[in-house]
Amino acid sequence: MQTRADHISQLTSIQQFDIIIIGGGASGLGAAVDAASRGLKTVLFEGSDFAKGTSSRSTKLVHGGVRYLAQGNIKLVKEALKERGLLAQNAAHLFNNQTFIIPNYKWWQGYYYSFGLKVYEFLSGKLSLGKSRLLGKTKVAELLPSLIKKNLSSGVSYRDGQFDDARLALNLAQTAALKGAVILNYFKVTGLLHDDNNSLNGVIAHDLETENTFHVNGKVIINATGVFANKILKMDGRKKDGFKIVPSQGIHLVLEASFLDSDKAIMIPKTSDGRVLFVIPWHNKVVVGTTDTPNIKPNYEPKALDAEIEFVLQTASDYLTKKPTRKDVLSVFAGLRPLVAPEGNKQNTKEISRGHKIMVSDSGLVSIVGGKWTTYRFMAEQLIDQAIITGALKYKTCQTENLSIHGNVDNLLNIKPAHRYVYGSDLKALESIESQHQNHAKILHPNYEYTTSEVIFGVRHEMARTVEDILARRNRLLFLDAKAAIEAAPLVAKIMAKELKKDDAWAVEQTKTFVELAKGYLIN
Template sequence: MYSKAAEAGGSIFNRGKFVERIQQDTAGWDVIVVGGGATGLGVAVDAAARGYKTLLLEQADFAKGTSSRSTKLVHGGVRYLAQGDVSLVYEALRERGLLLQNAPHLVRVQPFVIPSYSLFNQGFYGIGLKVYDWMAGKYRFKKTELLGRKTINKLLPTVEPNGLKGGIIYYDGQFDDARLAINLAQTCAEKGGVLLNYFKVNGLLKGENGKISGVKAKDLETGSEYELSAKVVINATGVFVNDLLQMDKPAQDPLVRPSQGVHVVLDKSFLQSDAALMIPKTPDGRVLFAVPWHDHVLVGTTDTPLESSSLEPTALEDEISFILNTAGQYLVRKPVREDVLSVFAGLRPLAAPAKGTNSTKEISRSHKLIVADSGLVTITGGKWTTYRKMAEDTIDEAIKVGQLPLKACATANLHVHGFAKPQPEHLSVYGSDAQGIRNLMNQRPELQQKLHALFPNTAAEVVWAVQHEMARTIEDVLARRMRILFLNAKAAIDMAPAVASIMAANLGLSEAWQQNQVKSFTELANQYLLTPYAPVDNKDIRASKVA
């Protein structure tokens, strides 16, 4: 069991303190948000920023699902423009600009290069991207340019040169999705919100009139169960949106159809560039990205309709083969299975039309906002880039449903927790919190030790994740606080024992907890590898000295 004493401290983002707040609450909440991914966190931030008493409940860790498994792009959507979805692109381009403005420590301008192997394609995509620039208006990042063959070769030295005619450079955004999720949760807490991970909603409370009056929830760490009242309940559970809808009305048809996207991670030598490679239309009609990310290369993605959702989806062999084979058509060095450092899958919560369809091209990327007869507000669809606008629309509707006092949205210019100018170091993703980590290392020099020879992350970051970012498991730290699992699953396995020891010391947990955590994390991390890997002794850090 977790030690409350071990959790005592000055951090406003503290699970023990949040649990105490719901235990002490007798008046109920204005808004309860179910779901701790991009959508739910955005909704909770919007509600708390307007001054509403806000509670968010997440069954796993924040951004455990889809929201930590994206292509890491903040973009208007070149693909959506080609499909004629002009309104979505307008909205996304504006939100892209606001994200860069409000979270500059996590969002950056990313150049994309489209190599062209025909002059017609260069002209066709060049015109389209000029329109893309024009649509962005004052939120435009940089100007699209048509480039010659030599310039393309300099920008992307590893791109296939045979038949290359030239290309196009345009600019979109890149970000760290899970880090943004944590910072949004912290922002909500700073505005008075309460957020709990590993807190599962397993039922809805209803009055005699059939209207929803709250939720039944269980603390998965302690087994304690709660009935929590609210003026309005918001279903923001992403690919699990149908589960809550079924709790409300068991017979209704599913609202969401999941689509799986897969990414493989390679060594940076495959790209050797700060620019990303973008293929807008592969021979089979799909889109391919190869994006530099945290000193590695992220390659994807696929678009595979699925029948069911999972917290830990698995990449299909066909998807892995498609990515490797297609990337090999455009890179001088052809990636093979042995080159893959990590592979991960994510499920997109696509809002499906009433009629059945098996093509994700026919499923809307725009968000859907639905109010049930019971008063349950459901928000689904959309994408990371537009999370803020989705939240604004949702709370505008929740005000009506819950008869809340009318208050205007306050997030368009709200700085996200950690707001700071980016720095050329790995701690830059912590923004203004980076100084707190440096202070830890100065106070306790043993925390300066690196967790692995291949990565700059230190023991101090584990302590920070536990004390200030509500990390509860090894997976929370290595998957979503540090991103190592997504970058190099073998390295993550090697780090696990040291991370477990540091966490146990800071949370007051036992040796048995450490052993169970290392075992379960190793099993999980092997799902991110194409061949099984047995952990080795971590010689980079002696956990007992830094715990």
């Protein structure tokens, strides 16, 4: 990807954009790829880093949603299963065809879930990832050695997708840039511009690094800010549109791999609060989650509640022979789902649809709320179709169904170090940096294989601007082991300071800022 300075230069050289996108998460980045690939002049502004919010805090699944099938939402499941199959083709370097097992402790559950998953498999059609199977208790015990065996009756295995959410977001930003879009992080939209008829015709964008402010003209403005969508709607003068955004918090606990001791994942189909809970291998750790807790104050760093932590630990302990406790948690992260419900809705958040909604305000502001990572491409297609209508732009059909996402290769399963599969086709460029100097192969922390070269690559080619950008989203150390991330922060700051031509004071301040943030990922 070009440098941030290159994108700012492009920003100032274009008099009017066709599409201005506010928000650099899954929805906004997907829209940028779609719009740019149709030949529309596109700019995206993200007030923080790409996927800083919800889009880096998912359960790391690309799935149709077995729970939605049980709720009878066939349309959403079918859409998601198609998109799951397309992502497996278009971003093969990030996609893992993961085996999940539902353990059954009552005789009838095996037949019940086996039937449901055959329907799930059927709905995926030609894009199926593999067949589901009813397993005997002996086979389940063999595949999941850490599972409690008492009263185990059977199990059902099925396939679903797994991915690295923050890395996909970054690859989407790179793809959009390669298609000609201007993509800028740490650019905050502080105002909307209207013409004499009160129709939107631009935004005021503030560069948080230089403190420069830009008036940017555009034919269509897209609000893709997730749980923060209300802020942009209010900026536009919105009163009530017959819907409300209902943020729902989900948390995840990260444990050592020994708690699962398997490359198979566990899906617990019905917890005590009526949700699904997953125990999933990821980057040589285990991710356990998630919860569904209403949260009325959206923020970038939501905190896991003690009750949520205890719920996840207790539920995991009900199924695992090695019981996790608070001291075993390496990292805890929370994200907010931007659910959308009709005004006056009093349902529990777990009962609100994960479908998306696209709205057009009187001013012409096009907003998207709801949805999930799996369907980001389909959501973007519908969003840009609507933007074309709203702005009376020249229509061109969507190009993304078979568009290869930056990094897309499918032969990196056995690379060393193993975590580098996320670089895909960029791996050679990374290795080139590493070969330039012996210090570039220096590891950032003794317990992990992340290296100096990956920090340099993140600054030069992935628009990383802060220590958090590197340790949270270019690599995932903060999410995998918060204590190790804190210990690695001073070295990362030093490397970045050299690359960004910053002084020692910058490195000290960056380290301090990151450490304070990372403490929120530790359990006291």
